[in-house]
Amino acid sequence: MSLKGIHSAHFLGIGGIGMSSIARWCTSKGIAVSGYDRTPSALIDELIKEGVKISFEDSLATIPDEIKKNKEKCLIIWTPALPEESIQLSYFRDQGYTLLKRSEMLGNITDGKFCIAVAGTHGKTTTSSMIAHLLYQADVPVTAFLGGLSQNYQSNFLLSGKKGKDTVFVVEADEFDRSFLWLKPSIGVITSVDADHLDVYGSEDSMILSFTDFVNLIHKKGKLFIQTNANQKLNKPSGKKLKVKEYGLRSSQITAENIKAKPNSFVFDYQDGDHRITGIELPIPGYHNVENALVAIAIGLSQGLSSQQIKEGMKSFKGVKRRFEIHLSKPTCVYIDDYAHHPEEIRSLLSSVRAMYPSLKITAIFQPHLYTRTRDFAKGFSESLSLADEVILLEIYPAREKPIAGISSEILLEEITSSRKEVIAKENLMESLSTRNLEAVITIGAGDIDRLVPEVAQFLSSNNTVSEL
Incomplete structure (x- = not known):
């Protein structure tokens, strides 16, 4: 479809990394952008600073008036991560708005x-x-x-x-x-x-x-x-x-x-x-x-x-946030955070850490992402995580999924061959770290494990006098 004549765009799930980049493209083209997302985030805070109107309530009342009044000149961009029962998504479908998935919009922009x-x-x-x-x-x-x-x-x-x-x-x-x-x-x-x-x-x-x-x-x-x-x-x-x-x-x-x-x-x-x-x-x-x-x-x-x-x-390339991101570095202690959420990614990550710091003990803290992925690749996760000397498993981050009976982080534990391994709740992580001699610490996962990064970095810094990069 042609994007000519489009004056406004409303994003459902605007805080997603792919959605927000398209929202920024729209603002660069003079298109008025608004959106909905379930929870605030640093990325959403930046969009708000850039002038994007964002609500956190999935209701008809939070849809901007200009979206309701200009259906013909408005696009609704949505992500498949959005629940099908979304009130706003149902409204826009029922009212005959032009709806595009994020991927369709990207295809239109680059066509x-x-x-x-x-x-x-x-x-x-x-x-x-x-x-x-x-x-x-x-x-x-x-x-x-x-x-x-x-x-x-x-x-x-x-x-x-x-x-x-x-x-x-x-x-x-x-x-x-x-x-x-x-x-x-x-x-x-x-x-x-x-x-x-x-x-x-x-x-x-x-x-x-x-x-x-x-x-x-x-x-x-x-x-x-x-x-x-x-x-x-x-x-x-x-x-x-x-x-x-x-x-x-x-x-x-x-x-x-x-x-x-x-x-x-x-x-x-x-x-x-x-x-x-x-x-x-x-x-x-x-x-x-x-x-x-x-x-x-x-x-x-x-x-x-x-x-x-x-x-x-x-x-001059500084990398991408949460891709082999080194937060702390010292000859006796380092801290790296990584988005890896597939067995092969974890294998590459830990192999590289071992090559870089051959004399340091590696403690891997992993939060599995999705019940289905954990179920489908349980053996691969256990094998790749075994490259670490110690493994701490957090509970599965469900994202868009509902729990699956019998699937939890516990199913990875048995086949991990590392000398020390355990499953703990997120809220008990810092207590567990305080009982360990930590050298090379790696937080791994695509869920909300990133929220623990500042606390882990501060703990390692204060306990090991580690210099920040």
Whole structure:
């Protein structure tokens, strides 16, 4: 649909990371934005400061008058995370408003534009943020919709360039609810294809087929950059002659050499057969982030960036909030917080921490996310968490789900092989930490575990005289 003539947009679930970035795009276009969400948050506070009208009551009384009076010139943007029984959602449907899911709106915004879409079961937020940052630092006009808060810009939305000049769109292509199938990218990226969201797809084969559908949406003269393991899993797209480039840390067309793990960074050389860039410094640690950097660099080069611009951009990249975020650092004690919520993400995270701090004991504090994900990947979670010396499990964060009989954090405990392991309530975490000799502490999860981060950081700082980064 055309977005011309739209004067206002009302967002249901506006506090979501993907929803709020679209809301910011709307305000940048002069569209009056309002919205509803269940609970306040720091992200919502920022939107309110930017002039967005937001209510926390799902009622007809809190819908702004301009939304009620201008149905023809108004869009209702909603998220699938919203309960079907939502009062406002039901009202807008009954009254015949134009309703778009978040993914449909993103597809409309980028339709016909040069779009770089980053898909993958993990790694897409950091990778899309890297790409956007490299382009921005090189003065390439860019509009980016990110799935996390960029530490460089303290935002999930990035807009640069002069009005009227062609811009490069960088978007995170979310596989949940098959959202990424609304996009028609010029350049596609697939960072990983590991089984996830089985509550949506039913099977890994079905999920893989959806990624194949995503590839088939890439422009016929476009490019696909795909991680080595993902390429091995993906069915070969039909009817397309895309330029496909494989990247990874081993046996790939685009790869890294001479990787060196330092306490707070990684250094490596980039090699793709045509280009070699030596001594690239990446301030956000982790082997998985080196892999993410490979495809960001390859895309930067494809857009005309020089080796010097690449090196400067990478060195200045501060990462994404809650992606390997180092809060405290000292030779004898570190504290890292990470959004990881899939077994493979946890495996990469803890392997990198072990490489960076080989002499420190690792204490992992994990809050499982979703009952279905915990049930479907229980064995994988137990195996990956066993890379830590000690494991503390919090109860499952349900998000959009209702409890499933017999599924709790307890089912992970038995197969974890770490020397010390337990399940505790969130409110008892600090007491448990006070009984331990803590060296490398990692909080992990996509639920509300992030609310504990300031308290954990303060505790470690005061008890270990740890210097903040």
